Amino acid sequence: AQTVTQSQPEMSVQEAETVTLSCTYDTSESDYYLFWYKQPPSRQMILVIRQEAYKQQNATENRFSVNFQKAAKSFSLKISDSQLGDAAMYFCAYRSAGMKGHGSKLTFGTGTRLQVTL
């Protein structure tokens, strides 16, 4: 079974600064997808960024980028130019690609609470 580990329960960053959230995972599969979801106080789960394991290039979405190290099974999220609206719980998630488009579940980490200070 796959596991996802987020070792930082809480992180803090000053507005406009950069912060990196860590995520490691364990799997025996070679093809899979990785995601970062954001959960603000409203508790809705919002997709931030995704990475396909077969792609070597790190995914980027505006101020959000990932550092995907497949051999190390590491998938960190970098938030640049942090904004107050970035304050939320961030969850790393894994999805097997073994059932392409056929409803594979997401396996989540325990989350990192990000505080953004002025």
Next chain:
Amino acid sequence: EPEVTQTPSHQVTQMGQEVILRCVPISNHLYFYWYRQILGQKVEFLVSFYNNEISEKSEIFDDQFSVERPDGSNFTLKIRSTKLEDSAMYFCASSETGKNIQYFGAGTRLSVL
């Protein structure tokens, strides 16, 4: 932008009662999921559903739980006899054929008293 809609946003029930949580997935999506999040804990998979049948379920999804797609738009999660430990946020998600992204609803907070 299309979104997954969940109702109600908050459900309060007495222990032993049946509850039905409702979800309207994104219209062209064919894969549906339920997850739950006990307060302060991580999000856990319950069940996935495709072509009117369960694709996969977790050990949490025991005989007290059932899912149904009663019509062309709704996807429901029923808990037959609620327990205190069923208190959690329940999220519905849906995904499109061939796509790897699951889109989540805003969740239903279930409080079992």
